[in-house]
Amino acid sequence: MMTVIGWLIGLGVFALMAILVVHVLFALLLIVPSWRIFERAGFSGLLSLFHLVPVIGPFIVMAILAFSDWPSGEGRPRPAQP
Amino acid sequence: MGFDLAALLGLFGLTSAFALVALVLAGWMCWRIAEKAGLPGWTGAGAILLTLTGIGSFISLILLWVFAFMRWPRDGLAVATAAPAAPGASPGGAPTPPAALPPPPRALPDRRGWTLSGGGVTLAFDESRAAYTLTGEASGGSDELVVSDLSVGRPHARLLTAAGRIGLQDLGSPGGTYIDGARLLPEHGPRDITAVRTIKLGNVELALSRT
Numbered sequence: 001m002m003t004v005i006g007w008l009i010g011l012g013v014f015a016l017m018a019i020l021v022v023h024v025l026f027a028l029l030l031i032v033p034s035w036r037i038f039e040r041a042g043f044s045g046l047l048s049l050f051h052l053v054p055v056i057g058p059f060i061v062m063a064i065l066a067f068s069d070w071p072s073g074e075g076r077p078r079p080a081q082p
Numbered sequence: 083m084g085f086d087l088a089a090l091l092g093l094f095g096l097t098s099a100f101a102l103v104a105l106v107l108a109g110w111m112c113w114r115i116a117e118k119a120g121l122p123g124w125t126g127a128g129a130i131l132l133t134l135t136g137i138g139s140f141i142s143l144i145l146l147w148v149f150a151f152m153r154w155p156r157d158g159l160a161v162a163t164a165a166p167a168a169p170g171a172s173p174g175g176a177p178t179p180p181a182a183l184p185p186p187p188r189a190l191p192d193r194r195g196w197t198l199s200g201g202g203v204t205l206a207f208d209e210s211r212a213a214y215t216l217t218g219e220a221s222g223g224s225d226e227l228v229v230s231d232l233s234v235g236r237p238h239a240r241l242l243t244a245a246g247r248i249g250l251q252d253l254g255s256p257g258g259t260y261i262d263g264a265r266l267l268p269e270h271g272p273r274d275i276t277a278v279r280t281i282k283l284g285n286v287e288l289a290l291s292r293t
Contacts, residue, residue, distance in 0.1 A: 075120025
């Protein structure tokens with residue numbers, strides 16, 4: 001009985017590690033270009049590490065880029081300020 | 083009707099209302115990001131809509147890499163704006179006269195001076211001059227702010243003042259110029275640094291504060 005439980009725990013840990021490794025590898029595919037985009041926009045590239053957040057990470061990254069003023073300038077004119 | 087809508091969404095690979103909301107939200111945000119880079123907004127939204135196709139996820143990933151490393155129309159605008167000052171970093175040649183800082187969105191009432199401090203250096207300046215040259219070695223100019231370090235170029239960058247704001251322009255020094263950790267390139271032209279905390283010239287980090 002204990003052997004079966006040990007196997008199940010081992011299998012679970014292995015599956016968890018596999019999922020983690022695949023997640024990090026896939027996140028890296030997004031982090032590298034996002035790092036470059038953040039730097040070109042004038043932000044710190046470290047913000048691209050939000051891609052490591054499961055499920056909502058890419059949305060956080062997109063929201064930062066979409067709804068903040070880019071320190072190094074934007075291609076479209078900002079709305080006139082009072 | 084509910085069943086029909088679910089079937090219709092299923093045709094496009096959308097298995098839940100959450101997926102539909104996420105798709106619309108992502109498309110909207112990518113529209114804005116593309117516009118900020120100077121591209122038509124539909125290119126960003128279109129890249130997201132491609133995920134509705136069978137191999138769309140891979141195409142979107144490829145497009146993300148292309149977007150990151152392509153030349154953005156925004157950079158072209160920056161170069162055009164800073165064109166008169168762009169050749170200022172020509173090695174061995176005298177710097178060209180500084181370009182005026184582009185009109186700020188709004189003048190600031192606070193007209194105190196500014197201080198750059200760090201790395202054993204404290205530099206104070208104000209709006210008595212329209213431009214200052216940040217350099218690693220004094221060459222006799224009265225507008226020079228000297229940061230004695232081998233990693234700082236000669237000249238390295240230009241500070242511009244106007245209407246209570248200050249701008250920073252990289253002159254192409256190999257050591258690099260950074261604004262709050264983000265690299266400033268010569269093609270960016272002058273950038274407003276009124277609200278930033280630190281700038282970095284080569285290896286020297288300078289904190290920006292009001293005098």
